[in-house]
Structures are given as structure tokens and as C-alpha cells.
Amino acid sequence: MIPGARLIILGRQGAGKGTQCVRLSRHLVVPHISTGDMLRAATREGTELGLMAKEIMDAGGLVGDDIMIGLVDERLGRPDATTRGYILDGFPRTVAQADALDGITSERPIHVVIDLDVPREIVLERISARRVCRDCGTNYTASGQESQTWICDVCGGDVQQRDDDTPDAVNRRLDLYESQTSPLIEHYAAQGRLMVVNGVGRPDHVFKRLTDVVESRR
């Protein structure tokens, strides 16, 4: 285990990133900071930011860089992140966000950036089967037999398809990933901080690959 590990996990939507990040955060005992979860929490709370973000998220767009950079700057400055470290999931998503993050983390640099690599055709299949608990955010995979809504095993909340998992929104998000986010792979490779992990296969196998990479960077 790296004491004070600071990691970024990049990867296409639906690459299993969220679930792997939750598991990795327990394994390393560091907070999982997901900008998508932060925005969805703001939406549930009905804050101004949440309402604005919901419209953008449902259309598969990206929330403005300044807003996202402000949110992440504040979150990374909290004591759990400054002392323990963190797993950053969903940020940065643009070169402007990555440049700002380099500044935010100049005193405590990121140790490793992992690209969890899953091809577009596979993530399209996975996202159409993705179901999420509205209350606690636990992810499920529909096998096709289930009725539209079911009850979460963890908290008893309603498990549904995300509003932004419609085919149009998913395709828009994947296009934005190729145009806006994939250049970050070059950005971090040039800094010598990028490791690519194959995200295809059984979740336990993918998790082992992730922990092996993290351990190799101790």
C-alpha cells in the first residue's frame, strides 16, 4: 500500500471505472473522489449547481471547466485528501482541467495516472445494461430479464437506468471522450506518469491488474 497514494483513473464511460475505484479506495484506504457523484449529489440536494449540472449531464455534455476546477480544488484541499491521498475519478476530462490540476497538486503531485482501457464497442454494451441505485449509487448489471425498476440490495432504494444512459447521451459522451479526454493520455504519457491497464475481463482480474500497477509505483 502506498501511504498517501494520489491516483487518477481515466477511462471511457462504462469501463467499470466507478466500481473498480470504490474497491481500490477501500483497498488503499483513501477517499474516492468522483466528480460525477459530486454533481449527482448536488442534483439530489437541488442546489443551483445541481440543477444546472443535471441538464448538461442528461444531454451527455460536459459541465464548464471553471466550475469543475473550483469543485475539485476545494475537495482536494480537505484534510482527508491532504493527509491520506485520493483516487480521482471523472476528473480531469479536458486539457484545461489537467493543466489546472497540475497547479492544484504542485505541492503534492499525483503518483500515477491509470488509463483503464476498454474499447468503445464493449462499453456501449455495458452501458445499456447498467442500472444504478438512485439513493446510494451502487451499480448493477441488468441481464435483460429484470423489470424496469428493482430494489437495491445495499440500501433498499430504487435501482433504475441513469437518465444520461440513453443511447443518444451515451454516444455524445463517448464522442466527447474521444475529442476532449483522450488527449490527456498523451499529456500524462509525456510526463511519464501514465500506466495503461486492460479493463476487459472479469472484474476480479481487472482489480488485480490495477493493484499490481499501484504496487509497482510504490
Ligand code: ADP
Ligand atoms: P460516466 O459514467 O459517463 O463516466 P460520470 O459519473 O463520471 O460519468 O459523470 C457524469 C456526468 O457528469 C458527465 O457526463 C458530465 O456531464 C458531468 N461531469 C463529471 N465530471 C466532469 C468533469 N470533470 N468535467 C465536466 N463534466 C463532468
